[in-house]
Amino acid sequence: MADKQKLVVIGNGMAGARFVEEVLACGGRDLFDIQMFGEEPYGNYNRILLSSVVAGTHDPKDIFINPLAWYEENGVKLHAGVRVGWIDRQSKKVYAPGGVTASYDKLVIATGSTPFVPPLAGLATESGEFKPGAFVFRTLDDCDKMVRYSATARKAAVIGGGLLGLEAARGLLNRGLEVHVVHLMPYLMETQLDALAGGMLGRIMEKLGVRVYLEKATTAVLGDDRVTGLAFKDGSRLECDMVVIAAGIRPNVDLARQAALSVERGIVVHDDLSCRNDSNVHAIGECAQHRGQVYGIVAPLWEQARILADRLTGRNPRATYTGSRVSTKLKVMGVELAVMGDNDPRREDDEVVTYVEPSRGVYKKLIVREGRLAGAILLGDGLGAPALLQTFDRDAPLSEDRSGLLFPASGETRAVSVADMPEKAQVCNCNGVSKGRILEAVRAGHRTLKAVCEATRAGTGCGSCKSQVQAIVEFASDGLVADDPSVHYYVPGVPLTKPELIEAIKERGLRSVSAVFSVLADGREDPGSKAGLASLLKIIWGREYEDERDARFINDRVHANIQKDGTFSVVPRIYGGVTSPEQLRRIADVAEKHKVPMVKITGGQRIDLLGISKEKLPEVWKDLGMPSGHAYTKAFRTCKTCVGTEFCRYGVGDSTTLGVEIEKRFQGIESPHKMKLAVSGCPRNCAESTTKDLGAVAIEGGKWEVYVGGAAGSRVRKGDVLCIVDSHDAVLKYMGRFMQYYRENAKYQERTYDFVERTGINKLREVLVDDAEGVCQRLDAEVQAAVDAYKDPWQEAAKPVHPSQFLSLVASVRR
C-alpha cells in the first residue's frame, strides 16, 4: 500500500463523525490516517435525541452512535475533549492545547454551532459563568445539568419558541415542571410555519400544559445567587426557578476566520465542499455555508458528509453537493408536525392547497409549484406525511388529485399508522418479517431502507411492503434515517441515475455489461447490477448490443422459468389465448412423451408445462414447434382476450383479433419489468383489461379505450385511460408508444403501475398523445425497430450459444 494521506477532522458531532463513518465505509482506512478532534469528552452521540433525554424517554447511554472504543477499532485517532486552538494552513498543521499537533493533507472542519445567547442583564455571575438555574441546550452535558437541576425546580421558563425551545419545554413538562415559553415573535416556529399554523401550534402547546407568551422580549434574569425569575421589556415579570435559553444557533467559524478562510455567516464552500480559498480544507455541517445557505438540521449534513467522503476516497470523485431540500419534524410528544420547503407561496403562479380543522388542531398546507411540491405544513394529523415527504425529497411530480395527497385513501398500506401497529404484526408477507424485527434492525444501526431490507430480508420478495418498511425505519430512527443515494441509481453498482447512465453509455459507446463496469464503476463488477444493465443496454443498442450471457439471470440464459427444485417451466405462445385442437394435441403429446409432472392452465390464457429439467428444454421446444411465450423474463408476456364480437352476444369490439394482433406485434419485447396485457370486447371487461399493464376495452361506436398502469397482483390499481381511439391500428400505435416510453424511462424492475403513478397520466397523455415533446415519431420508430428485431429465443434449441448452455450436470467423475 502506498503512503497513506493524513486526514484530520475537527469536530466529532453529527457531521464530523458521520463523515468519518462514510470514509471508513468506502475503504478509507486503507487510504488515510485519520485523526479527529472532538470538544466533548465522549464518542459521538445523536444530538437530535437530546430532547428525548430531557423528556426522560431516552437514557443518555442510549443515544450514543459510536462509543470511544469504536474509534480505536476502526483505526481512528480521536482527541476527545480537546478543543483545537488554531489551524496553520502554511505548514498544514492543526494545534491544540497541551502541545497536541496534527499534520494534514486534507482537513475537514465540522465544528458545528453554538447556542446564541441574547444579551440579558443578570444572566452571568461575576466570574462570567451562567447563574445557577440558567442553561443552554446543545450538548449532553447541558442536558445532564438541566435534568439534575430540574429535580429540585418547580417552574421553568424557556426563552425561544422555535423547534429546540418547544422540544426543551415538552421535556421539562415531562419532568413534572410548570413550563413557560417566552417567544419574541408573533407566533411559534416562525421560520418554518405560517401565522395560522403557528397560532394553532400555540394552542396545542397550551393544551398540553405549556404557557406560551408571544411578542415578549426578555431583558433580564432575576435572582441574586440563582435564577428566581425573568424581567421583560414591557415591564412584566415571570417568577421561575430555572431558565433554558433556546434562542437560535450561530455557526462556529472562529477557527476558520483565524485561519483566513473565507467566512460569511458560515465557512463558505464550493459544490465540492472545499473552502473558497484552500482546496485542501473542507467544511461540512452547521458551520458551512453553501450557496448562501447554512443548514441546521441533520439530513443536509449527512448528505454533505457522504458526498465529501465519496470525493476524498474516490468512490465517486465527481460527486458534488448542490444544496438540500429541507424538511423537519417537531419531536414533541402529543404534537404531530412535519414541515418541508417553503411555508408560503413565493411566486404568483404557486398553487396553495389548504385544509383547516381548528377544533381538532389539524392544518395541512401544500405549496405546489410547476406540478411539484415546493413546501408543506402538516400539523395534527400525520396521515400521508411520509408519502409527501418522500415526494418532496425526490422532487417527484404530484398527483393531479390534490385531495388524495392530503387524505390518502384508506386502502393504501402506507395509511396504516406504523406507530400504532403492534410489534408482532407481520409487515413483509413474503419473508414473514414483523415490525419488531425491523425495529431491532434499526436499533442495531441499520439506518437506510436498503440496509434494513438486507438485514431482515423484508421487502426483498414482491416488494409491495417497501413503503411500509420505509415508514417503520423513519418512525424508529427518530428522524435519523439516512438518505440512501443508491435508491436513485438505476442499479446499485453504478453510481448514476438512469438518465445519467444512459447518457454516459451513449457518450462512451459502451455496448456490453462488462464495458459499463470497467468504465463507469472503476472495474468493480456487481453481480446484483448485471441483469439490470443487460436490460438497459439491450434497449439502448438493440442489435448493436454485445450480449454477455453471464449478465443474464438463469431464466434468460435458458429461456424458461426456474422453479423451486431447479427444474423449469415451459409456456409456449398461444396468441391472444386462442388455440386449436391441433395445438392442444401437440401439447398433450409433448406432455406425455416427456412425462411432464404438471400441465397447468395459466392466468394469462396459456398452458404451462412444469417440472422440465434443463437438459430437456431444447427437445421439448422442438417437439412443441411453438414459439416461446416469454413467461420467464422481463418483457411483453401475454395478451388475454375475451371472445368479443365473434361469439359473445354483448361484444362491441373484435377483442380476439385485436389480442392476436397485439401479441404477434409485441411478442418478446424486453422492458424494465414484465408487461401483461388484455383486450376486452365490451365494457363488462371479462378479460380484466383495466387491471393490466396495458389494456384495451371496446366501447360502443367502434372505439377502444387504451388503459395503462393497471395492476392486480401484490397491489391492485385500476389503470388510467391513455386515450380513446377508433381502430386496431391506433391501439397498436399507442400501446407501442407507451411501451417504448416505459422502456426508456422506467427504473429497472419498476412495473408500469408504479411508473404511471410516478410520471402522472397527464404527463403521459401530453407526451404520447399530444406529442408535446415532439418525441412520438422517434418512439414509434424505436418500437418498430424492437419489433423487427424479434427472434424466437427457443431457436437456440438447434444452435446453443455454448456447448454447456443446457447442461445441469457438466461432468461426473468417480471417486
Next chain:
Amino acid sequence: MTTIAPSATRTYNLGPAELVPLGEGRRFQIGHIPVAVFRTRDGKLFATQAACPHKAGPLADGIVGAGKVICPLHAYKFDLGTGQPVGNDCKALKTYAVAVSEAGDILLSLDEQRPAPAAGET
C-alpha cells in the same frame, strides 16, 4: 486411477475449463458430491457446494460477479472464495480447492476422509 493415497487430499480432473462459460457456473459431480464450479470474468476458478444452504437452490445457475454468487431462487449472496454469506445470515458454503492445469483442465481437490469409495458411482 482409483487407488486412494493415504494422504488427505485427492485431485480430480473435471475436463477443460471452457466447459464453464466465462462469468458463469456449472455443476459437476464427484462421486456422490455435487460441486458448483465458477469461472469469473477475470479467468479465476472457484468451487463450492452445489446447493444453496437456504432452500437447496442450484448455485451454479446463479449470477456471478466481484467474487460472489447470487442464488437464483431467493437471491442469497455468498462469497465464492470463503463461502461466507454476504448480507444474510445463511450458513456458509463449503468451498473446494480448484485450479487450472497446464493443459487448461479444471483440477478440483477433495479431502478424502473415507478410505474407499463405493463401486459403480457415477
